[in-house]
Amino acid sequence: MEAGKPNVAFAGLGAMGFGMATNLLKCGYQVTGYDVYQPTLDRFIAEGGKSASTPSKAAEDAEFFICMVVNAEQAGNVLFEKYTGACLTLPKEATILICSTVAPADIDVFHKKLERTGRTYLRLIDCPVSGGAARAADGLLSIFAAGKEADLVHANQILECMSSKLYKIPGGLGGGSKAKLIHQIFAGVNIAMASEAMGLAAAAGLNTQEAFDYLKYSDGNSWMFSNRVPHMLDPSLPPYSAINIIAKDVGIITSTARDWKFALPMLSMAEQLYTTAISAGWGKEDDCVMTRLYLPNRPDLVTEQVKSSKTSETPQLQFHDIKFLLIGVHVAVISEAMTFCEKLGIDTDIMFDIVSNAAGSSAMFSLMFKDMQKENWSLGALHSTDLVRYQLSESVRKANAIRYPVFLSSAALQEFYRQLSTFVNTARIG
């Protein structure tokens, strides 16, 4: 502990939280951890931290209270529970940092509850994170922070310690959660789409390793595609991220969209796929097992076809047909996510920076974002999106002809058609 560094309380020492809290120790903060699981607290003490048996005990004398529990319900309990909530003991001017991914509406609830209980002497920052456990432990997270300007300045040092990319989202409390949700629209669609694409390669009898090698260097690539497919090809790799994890975020987004009465057809499609996988009992498995949904009778086909002799094409389907599906879905999700971004009042240029540097990125995102921004995110206004639509429609047709279901690609194609009907373009393709 360095002289002058403020005391920090940290609730929720899970995979991400433990890394974040130990990284704070490395930065020289004195950190008191709270978690329901005693072995984790013991491990945290071994790393040089302190522990407390309740949030209120951890919060005593803390200048910052970081909340990294699993959901909004737990965050509410940690902060406000009658005899043990952190708010009971947090000193004046202390700052609560909500790092858990919660709905913007939850941030609003927390803020109102502070006001209603006369605790306006506490500061509140809405600052969800992104990046995974390894980056958490190294202080290399992306953080989307929102709140009062003075509070953000006050918390700057601790936010900087945890992050390599710190985005301050204008517009006050809730902006951090909104930015995180918009980013997760890309993540939620692209993870499932990686399975849809690779399942198709397998169903067509193609060599899935070579398909991946082709696609990851193509315009069909996404961060998630490059990241997840190796796990499909080699299931002996250690699990990366469970279906339950992305499904949780997706559920927060669709629930927020329902509050706004806003249509998210692509993400809602992905949500039903995740729900099917979870109801099949795969919730705790690596999300790359979503391929099984697409290959009900041959669940391991993507792995088996790593050694297929059909290296580049079959009469029915070629590598580039799969690329066209990925491109179409990645473009359609730009339209969906960024229209919602504007609806939520989040600056789209900041969102460009966030997604470009994070797990929601894709080749098409970099290529198309700026042109689509000028056209209000329409899928029917550009010559380039006409071409994307035409190639998508051909590939959907080919996939269905070999009886392979393309849930997301088909949903994307419907979006192109719908938006097309609102535009008349002189140089229509296809």
Next chain:
Amino acid sequence: MEAGKPNVAFAGLGAMGFGMATNLLKCGYQVTGYDVYQPTLDRFIAEGGKSASTPSKAAEDAEFFICMVVNAEQAGNVLFEKYTGACLTLPKEATILICSTVAPADIDVFHKKLERTGRTYLRLIDCPVSGGAARAADGLLSIFAAGKEADLVHANQILECMSSKLYKIPGGLGGGSKAKLIHQIFAGVNIAMASEAMGLAAAAGLNTQEAFDYLKYSDGNSWMFSNRVPHMLDPSLPPYSAINIIAKDVGIITSTARDWKFALPMLSMAEQLYTTAISAGWGKEDDCVMTRLYLPNRPDLVTEQVKSSKTSETPQLQFHDIKFLLIGVHVAVISEAMTFCEKLGIDTDIMFDIVSNAAGSSAMFSLMFKDMQKENWSLGALHSTDLVRYQLSESVRKANAIRYPVFLSSAALQEFYRQLSTFVNTARIG
């Protein structure tokens, strides 16, 4: 054979075609059948018909040539094949009746081919049918007939013999196929929706027999729901209609919509579900086995739960929640199908008559059609659709909360939200 009744040639003596052809015999026509399957021809001779070894031989001296083969490719062969096509021998003024379900574009191809080969001396009628094999054998089909007015008058007697409901669709050739396709949008969505609804009843632990008894007398009922669910509850019933059959029609519709660059999100969702089922190897099974898609780990649950003790509700879900999903989907498909109907230039009032009396009907179709027609099929313009949307959103939330995927209901909800954003209504609900 009665004196004065014209000779008829009939190609395609499948389940439907055989009934239609024998019914024509009953009406007093001399009918010469053609089929690739000899035992069927033998059976047709036993019924009093004649047989021919090629379409061209069947067509000699025929005043009417009825084509009831399985798809457009076969119809093209039967009519135009180089040495055996019916057009080689059909006499002047003879009428070709295309009763197979084909795309409007196929009718156009046939018409152009007649012109290009100098066979404008033949008449062409586009007259797909609906009603199933039993009604075919009794001359009780619905027929959607289009063509030149004089040709329709000329063929009136034979069309009347085959049908109990004969709709003449204005606008010339292709109108019959268009009307059939629009009807099948309702059929294609409602068949899959019956499985989505009953799977949810089972997943919630409800008594599925009692759920059915409640729902079939509710506003959530559809012709398909009442017709298909008994097969889900009692798999010992003889198969009704295979997944391949509805999937074939759905494929024709989505392919036609692609030609028109028109979005059919609900039907496209259903198409991906049928495709998944077919790729799982269930194509030849009764379409009621679509419930398995929704219950991947408990494929027989709908049948098993016939005797569940939970008769009317669980804490998570009640019968009326399932009703709200059915209502939402049935209303959304009205908007989708009827917007496409207008795009294709088919009179919507005729379509109301057709669907009301056929397998695409539903309680909501009868209730909402006329009001929605006045609002250009918008899902965002009526107070009643606001209520439907609100109840749908609550039920989607409840279904996903118990980890049950609601593909069609979720797609429907997205449609409500999308169309809502184009309207501002003073008395918004929910």
